[in-house]
Amino acid sequence: MITPPQPHLVVARLRRPIAPARAVARPGLIARLNEGLAAGRLLTLIAAPAGYGKTTLAVQWAAQVNHPVAWLSLDEADDDPLRFCTYFVAALQTAAPSLGAELTPVLAAGQPPPPAALAAALLNDLAAVEAGPILCILDDFHVIQDPFILALLENLLMHQPTGLRLALVTREDPALPLARLRARNQLTEVRAADLRFSQAEAAALLRDGMGLSLTDPDLAHLAERTEGWVAGLHLAGLSLQGRSDPSTFVQTLSGSHRFILSYLTEEVLARQPGDVQEFLLQTSILDRLTGDLCDAVTGRRNSAALLERLFTANLFLISEDDEARWYRYHRLFAGLLQSQLRRRSPEQMAELHRRAGLWHAAHNSPATAIDHALAAGDYHRVVEWLERSAWALLNQGYARKLEAWWHALPPEHRSRSLRLTLDFGWMRLLRGALEQVEPLLEQAEASLTVGDSDEQVAGRAEWLALRANWLQAGGRHAEAIEAAHQALEIVPSKDLRVIGLASLALGGAYRQLANFERSETALRRAIQASRNAGDRVTETLATAHLALMATQYGRLRLAASVAAEAIQRLTEAHTAPPILGALHGALGRVYYEWNDLQAAQDHLERGVRLSALAGHNASTIYTLCALARLFQAAGALEEASRCLDEAAALLAQGAPGWVRPELIARQVGLALAQGDAATAEMRLRAGGLDPDAPVNDHTEALHLAWLRLFLVRGDARTADLAQRIIAAAEAGGRQAALIQALLLAAQLEADPPSRAAAHLRRALALAEPEGFVRVFLDEGPTLAALLQQLGPPSWLAHVIPAARHPSLQEKAMASLAPERTEAQWGDALFEPLSARETEVLRLLAEGLTYAEIAERLVVSLNTVRFHVKEIYGKLGVNRRTQAVRQAQELGLL
Structure with missing residues (x-):
């Protein structure tokens, strides 16, 4: 957000x-x-x-x-x-x-x-x-x-x-x-x-690398005592440098690895000049070393030259860049040096950490600065630096560190910082940890001071915006609306970020309360404010809310315009957040309704991919449901089932309740397409909605699914349910559901034909201004026959040139002409092959397998299968040889 x-x-x-x-x-x-x-x-x-x-x-x-x-x-x-x-x-x-x-x-x-x-x-x-x-x-x-x-x-x-x-x-x-x-x-x-080093490798290290004069027995003894342990051999070599009698020293080595290591470290330090010893101990608190930092910590002015000298001497210093500006101690050696520092000069530790923290804060390394400040017990600076950098650090991957820092702070320091409490509240809300937000809201409220200064008012407005979004996410819509309005009443006009956040909560709450006008107004305000504030995540969430709501209310052109504009602008500016997948999912649904199946598939697949990457289960689920509908229309029932299984698995992991009815409705639709009415009923029973319950915007999808099942079974309640859905959808202005209910009612009331025709004309009148097409095609041959009775165009109208703009009724009837077999209804051709379908057709003619076509076109195997289904449907065939022959006859190859 x-x-x-x-x-x-x-x-x-x-x-x-x-x-x-x-x-x-x-x-x-x-x-x-x-x-x-x-x-x-x-x-x-x-x-x-x-x-x-x-x-x-x-x-x-x-x-x-x-x-x-x-x-x-x-x-x-x-x-x-x-x-x-x-x-x-x-x-x-x-x-x-x-x-x-x-x-x-x-x-x-x-x-x-x-x-x-x-x-x-x-x-x-x-x-x-x-x-x-x-x-x-x-x-x-x-x-x-x-x-x-x-x-x-x-x-x-x-x-x-x-x-x-x-x-x-x-x-x-x-x-x-x-x-x-x-x-x-x-x-x-x-x-x-x-x-482990062999004796020959030990000789290469100690004799050739470090210039020591050691006899073969000495080498053998060292290799045996250290068991070829490279660090032990290295420390022994450093300890031996300059000794007149190395053999005597070698013979004294005995004991465990840990004992030898501590002993050798003492020996190595003792053999360094005093200033070098002090430098090694003082800088051992640093994870990474550079000359300027070491100067700041030690008070020296020649640290860069000393680091270079130590590296050349092979004193357990590792260079981290080609320019030899950054180093680190070997982890083992650093730990030993720190042990020595704690034993020799424990009083230095806090001051050394304080100096290191100040240097890192001045050099834009807040995470390291905070670590050092905590080690120094400098809690005031920890709070200061967290207030300045908490959100940036969260988005650099320091989530766990932030939690650790938060808990490491004494409670009295945490409670003093409103800014820090709000930042952690937003962080937890953004990650869906709703139960962890309430304590922070209470803590922030306790630290809000009474007054009318800009700072005090801004703090209270942001607290209200956070609370409104938390309430809305938890389904407490009336309380969310009240809190959002309170935030918008007091927020300073220049604080566009908080205006956007409060408006998002308001728009989301009104959407769940089925108040289209108020939701649209609030969401448009959220989009504009967050866009001007540079808050891409809030802008995208608000746009997704608006696009999905517009689709539900049959406002396809509005949904397409807001989604497409946001996708284009954010993508071209290279500032698209991952939640953009929600917009691709919404736009794919619109293209499906317009029967632009290639564009629909492209957006839906991208929507699934981006939403999954973002970990946004809600948008992943509803986009998978739309993709399942597309696959089902193409006759790829196994692919449709796979999509719905993935969606169900995500729902079980946790997602908002509003996506569940759509998933169940799609599962019912697939079961009915497979001729399995028993499974369809089982899905509906598990959904927990009685078909006789009142119809509203939250139950519409499940009521429509019940209606489809009733229609298949000839249930006596079918007509009543159809009328109740029509009445509720009409009263709420939800055109998408109304069109579906009218088409189902037309099939139910085919006799007398006049009543079916009335339903069809009304559905066509509602659908044509927004370009609904697929809703007619998906109903299959029964609806096609009813449409024919209204006066269909000639059969040649099933291929419509690009220059011609037939009415929606002509499109629907041409696509659903009864001469088609039932297996072809979902794929009926009323437009030429797309460029990509033509490309796939040519590769089929060359004899390539589906896998080879996928590799050649750099697409998934499922995408190839979908294209082939589309080609077969448009050409009216069901095998590769028939498709190639038909394409040749039509001049497509």
Whole structure:
């Protein structure tokens, strides 16, 4: 509901680290890793405890592979779905810039798609990458524990993407199906035992790399004591530098790894000059180091030169960029240094964190600044920086961090900040956590001060707008309207964002109360205000509300104009939020009613894809229902059933109640098309609506479904129900339902013909101004026969040239001419083949399979099947050979 900024990425984390100076070559391990790539194995696992040289090996491997390489260095904050997905897609884009074009705005809007939807989008994009499989290396993967992220990677691995190879560098095995991958020979593994240095590799490190003069027995003893542990050998080498009697020191090493590590760290520090020791300890609190930052923390003026010197000396410092400006300590070494700092100078810790926080705040790194301020106990600055940056940080993937920061703040600091409380309220409302919004509303209300200053009035207006949207989402429409009106009465005229938010709540509430005029007025105000405020999400939600409501009320042209204008403007400006899928779904429904089936399918499929990526269940469900209707009309009943099954699964996960009746109605329609009246009745009984209940805008879809079932069964209540639906729809001005009810009543009252004709003429009169066509075609041969009795045009009218503009009645009758067989009613031809259908027809004539056509045209297999159904229907055939022969006779080939 608030415009999300574009995420701020730490680009250095997307760059492959620089290999340590004089790193030991490991040709045997590199060969094993390359063998796995050549064999097409999907996952490479480099797993061992800290200090075994995992990252160094991965860097060496990545430098010589013949594949595009994407690299991502992970940290603890990345164990958050949005943050991980944002960085993961950004990393893949370093290898294939066009990859994830649809995902980037989705993630920028602050809501990660469901794992399956995200994986499907990535797999589609990866399949189109021409440079070959991308090797994506995720370093420090042990920080990832989130089930969402693991589900995403499992989806990618289990669907065997041809365009992706994953490599995980980790201290522990991830919760992924490793056994299954191992059984399928899809896993390459490098473990601690493989990474241990042999005596020859220890000699290469200590003698060649560090210039130490060690005897073979000394090397053997070191390798034995450290068990080939790279970090232990490295620290031992640093401790040995400058010693006159290295053999004596080597013989003193004994004990556990942890003991040796602590002992060697003390030795390494003791051998550094005093200023270097102090620098190492003070800067160990930093996740990333650069000269200016280290100067600010330590009070020095030469940190950049010292960092370069330490890196050259191979003192556990890792360079994160080619310019050698940013570094980090090896995680193991940093932890040991921090332990030393806490033991030696615990009083320094808070001041060092305070200085680091101030530097990061001044350099546009609010998340890191807040972490340091919390570590310093500087709560006033935490609140100040959160007030300034909370929403931006939310949309950069810091949702979990925000929650952690919120709970880390003492209650008295949280309760003092109205701005912070409102931001967290919007955040939770936007994510559908309605039960978590009320406590924040109460807290914000308690902190509202009485007064008439601009700031006080603006705060109360935003609180009212938040409350109105929360009430509307919870179905408390009258209270929502009251709160929204109160917000609009006091909000300053310049606060367009709050005006848009309050108007959205007002329009949504009036829509649910079936008050078209008031809802339209409020929604148009929300659209305009939020557009001027740059709030794309609120603008799109308000536009979707208006388009869907207009379709329900039979205002197809209004629905099309507002949806198409918003789609075009936001898409061309490259500012489209993922919720734009709701508008594609609404526009696809309009095109279907106009019988522009290709445009309908394009918008509906895009609507499903974007809505699924946005995780917006409501728009995904109603768009899937519309797509099912389209497939059913084309005779693709299995595809229609699949769409409805997906919609039902989403409904079970949670969605607004208003989408459920439409889903049930479509399930009933499909069951009746399959001749299964028993299943249709079962669906209706489960819907919980008695057919004798009063008809209103909320029950209309289910009452119409009951009417269809009654008509099939010849139920005695059919006529009464038809009249009740007609009366309710007419009274409410809901033309779409009224037209359907009139057409069903016409079929019911075919005898005498005069009554059927009266219903048909009325339906045609209502439908023609808005261009309704498909509602007539979908009723099939019974309605076609009734239309014929009104005086149909000649049979040649079934193909209407583009230059001719026949009346709606001629279109309907031409499309439904009784000479067609029943199987062809849904696909009756009244227009020439589209350009895409002609293209598919030519490929059919060449003998290509459906899968080959899908690959050639870069579309889904389902899309090809739909085009073929359309072609067969328009040509009046049911086999490929007949279609080709007929097309040749007509001069289409």
